[in-house]
Every structure is written in C-alpha cells, then in structure tokens.
Amino acid sequence: MEHYYSIAGLRLLAVYEGGGGYFKKRMAQYECEPFGKADISVYYTFTDENPALPEDAAPCGGGSIVSYYTTNGGYALCNVDKTLGMTNLACANAGWSRIDITLRRLEDVICGIDEVDTRRMFFMLGTCMETAVLFFGRMVLHASSIAHKGEGLCVSAASGMGKSTHTGLWRKTRGSVIVNDDKPIISFEDGKPYLCGSPWAGTTGINTNIIVPLRAVVVLSRAEENSISPLSQTLAIHRILKESPHQCLPEAALLFLERVDALVGSVPVYGLKCNITPEAVDTVEERIWSK
Amino acid sequence: MKIKDGFVLRKVGGQYVAVATGARMMDFNAMISTNETGAFLWELLKKGADRAELAAAMTAEYDVSEKDAAEDIDEFLRQLRDAGIAE
Numbered sequence: 001m002e003h004y005y006s007i008a009g010l011r012l013l014a015v016y017e018g019g020g021g022y023f024k025k026r027m028a029q030y031e032c033e034p035f036g037k038a039d040i041s042v043y044y045t046f047t048d049e050n051p052a053l054p055e056d057a058a059p060c061g062g063g064s065i066v067s068y069y070t071t072n073g074g075y076a077l078c079n080v081d082k083t084l085g086m087t088n089l090a091c092a093n094a095g096w097s098r099i100d101i102t103l104r105r106l107e108d109v110i111c112g113i114d115e116v117d118t119r120r121m122f123f124m125l126g127t128c129m130e131t132a133v134l135f136f137g138r139m140v141l142h143a144s145s146i147a148h149k150g151e152g153l154c155v156s157a158a159s160g161m162g163k164s165t166h167t168g169l170w171r172k173t174r175g176s177v178i179v180n181d182d183k184p185i186i187s188f189e190d191g192k193p194y195l196c197g198s199p200w201a202g203t204t205g206i207n208t209n210i211i212v213p214l215r216a217v218v219v220l221s222r223a224e225e226n227s228i229s230p231l232s233q234t235l236a237i238h239r240i241l242k243e244s245p246h247q248c249l250p251e252a253a254l255l256f257l258e259r260v261d262a263l264v265g266s267v268p269v270y271g272l273k274c275n276i277t278p279e280a281v282d283t284v285e286e287r288i289w290s291k
Numbered sequence: 292m293k294i295k296d297g298f299v300l301r302k303v304g305g306q307y308v309a310v311a312t313g314a315r316m317m318d319f320n321a322m323i324s325t326n327e328t329g330a331f332l333w334e335l336l337k338k339g340a341d342r343a344e345l346a347a348a349m350t351a352e353y354d355v356s357e358k359d360a361a362e363d364i365d366e367f368l369r370q371l372r373d374a375g376i377a378e
Binding site for chain 1: 297299301302303304305306308310312313314315316317320322324
C-alpha cells in the first residue's frame with residue numbers, strides 16, 4: 001500500500017504492507033495528500049531469512065552500526081547484529097530516488113522491544129535519508145534546533161554537551177518550537193538555507209513539521225560564564241564538520257562539503273560558551289535577534 | 292608519492308578541505324585544510340605525479356622560482372606523509 005509524505009519539501013513515497021505500527025506513528029506528522037512523481041520512493045519487503053547483499057556489492061567502509069557498499073547500480077547499506085547477522089538491508093539507485101529496504105521479520109525472535117519490525121522500518125529509512133537528502137540539495141546537521149520568531153536556530157555540539165537542554169530552555173522561557181532535537185534537515189532555496197523538521201530526532205524524538213528560514217548556527221560548549229562570539233569561517237567549517245555525521249560514500253562526502261560551503265557562506269556561525277541556565281538563552285537571543 | 296585512496300577534496304569557504312571516506316575513516320577522523328596551491332598539488336598527486344612533475348607543473352602554473360617551488364613541494368609532501376594521507 002502506498003503512503004505519501006512531505007519531508008523538508010521532498011516528496012517521499014513509502015510502499016509497505018500492513019498497518020505500519022511504529023513507523024506510521026512516527027511519520028504521521030509528515031503525511032500528505034497523494035502526489036504524482038515522488039522524489040524518493042521507498043519499497044519495503046519483509047523476509048523470514050536474513051537478506052543477502054547484491055552479488056556485485058563492494059565494501060565501502062562504515063562503522064559499528066552501518067556498513068556501506070557500492071553496487072553497479074548504486075549503493076547498499078546494512079546493519080549487522082552480532083548474534084543474528086545482517087537483518088536490515090537497504091539498496092539505493094545511483095541518485096537515491098529509489099530505495100529498497102529488506103528487513104528480516106524479528107517480532108518472534110526478539111522479545112522485550114515493542115513493534116521491533118516497524119521500528120526498524122523507521123530507523124533504517126532515517127539512516128538512508130541522511131545520505132539521500134544530499135542528492136536532493138539538502139543536508140542533515142547534528143544539532144538540536146528551534147524556530148523562534150519565525151526563524152530557525154541550530155545548536156550544534158558533541159553528544160552529551162547539553163544542546164537539547166539548551167533548546168529545552170528556549171521552549172520553556174520563550175515558547176520556541178523544537179524543529180528537530182537531533183538531526184534537522186537543512187534545505188536551500190536561491191542559496192538561502194531553511195531549517196526543516198524531520199521525524200528522525202535522536203533519543204528524545206522531538207520534532208515539528210515546519211520549515212523556517214535559518215537565522216544562525218551556534219556551536220555550544222560548556223563554561224561557567226555565558227558568552228557568544230562569531231567564529232571565523234575556518235573554525236566554523238571545522239566545528240560543523242567535527243559535529244556532523246561523517247559521510248562514508250565519497251559522492252556523499254563531496255555533496256556534504258558543498259552544503260557546508262553553502263551554509264557558512266549564507267548564515268553566521270557562533271561559538272557559544274554557556275552554563276545550562278535561562279541566562280544562556282538571553283545571551284544568544286540578544287546577540288542573534290537584537291540586530 | 293600518492294594520495295591514499297578514500298580522501299575527497301573540495302573548496303569550502305575560502306579554503307580547500309579534505310576528508311576521509313569509506314574504510315579510510317577508520318584511521319583518519321579529521322579534516323585537512325589547505326590553500327589553492329595545496330589543492331593544485333593534491334590533484335596532481337592523486338594522478339600519481341612525482342616530485343619533478345609537481346615542480347614542473349607548479350612553476351608553469353604559478354609565478355614561482357624552481358627553488359621556491361621545490362621547497363614548498365617538499366614541505367607539502369612532508370605534511371601529507373606525517374598526517375598519513377600520502378604514501
């Protein structure tokens with residue numbers, strides 16, 4: 001059955017059988033009316049055995065969670081469980097306009113995780129989208145992000161540094177909207193960046209389906225006193241690359257660098273030293289929104 | 292000397308940035324930034340140019356003496372070798 005979504009202005013078609021469970025719930029905000037041609041079409045298949053890599057798949061690296069391959073027709077990526085082997089496989093064409101996701105049914109194999117199969121549908125697509133959006137003029141940033149007075153702010157930092165706590169203070173003290181708490185999508189129109197909600201939002205899962213012009217990027221680090229200052233372009237590039245998901249595929253890495261170039265060329269990047277208090281919000285708002 | 296497989300280079304802002312991809316990410320998790328001359332040499336090294344070819348290309352492309360070109364190339368190659376980017 002066909003399901004239609006609009007994410008960061010991309011028309012996404014997902015084709016799967018059954019009710020969708022966890023996947024359907026997490027994607028609900030982004031459902032839209034049926035459209036003609038999709039930008040990205042995703043086809044799900046469930047199997048009783050582990051899926052097999054395409055015969056022409058050549059390893060292209062990866063980490064402990066995801067392994068990447070190139071194939072004659074495009075790319076493949078998979079998750080390998082230490083005990084169960086390769087249970088999740090996605091194959092994409094060269095332009096990432098078609099993604100085929102094959103998942104081994106694990107409802108009867110793994111106990112203690114609700115909706116394990118539809119959960120994997122959701123997260124496997126999220127992994128694919130981090131690469132796919134690059135082929136459609138967009139990028140994923142590792143940041144918690146808000147919409148404030150109709151404009152977007154991305155707060156980037158290493159995991160555990162307090163970016164979600166900081167944006168939580170914006171929500172609490174200013175009523176700002178959390179656009180995405182972990183991995184927002186940045187789109188570009190006429191060279192201007194836009195902050196876009198997307199359903200893949202880290203451990204908190206907080207996200208809102210809105211698109212707002214991006215006002216600034218802040219790279220957060222902890223300090224006793226609050227201070228904010230613009231980063232040099234060199235440092236901004238360095239910090240953004242350091243905190244961003246690393247691209248395994250060479251084509252994707254080049255596209256990511258292209259987007260970073262567009263980003264630092266169009267919005268200011270600030271270094272924020274802060275303690276996690278409401279006064280840190282005052283410091284940022286005064287600097288970025290008082291101009 | 293040659294740039295190892297797995298690195299990509301692109302102009303970002305006013306500089307050129309190289310990052311590792313694929314299996315190379317396992318042993319190189321950083322970014323390298325260089326200027327236009329470094330990017331020029333990088334592209335030649337990727338094609339397998341040797342030191343003499345680099346020097347010839349650099350003096351043809353830039354207004355630089357053979358001596359200065361040789362010194363710059365040696366320094367650039369040393370930096371790439373020390374960083375584990377070239378072999």
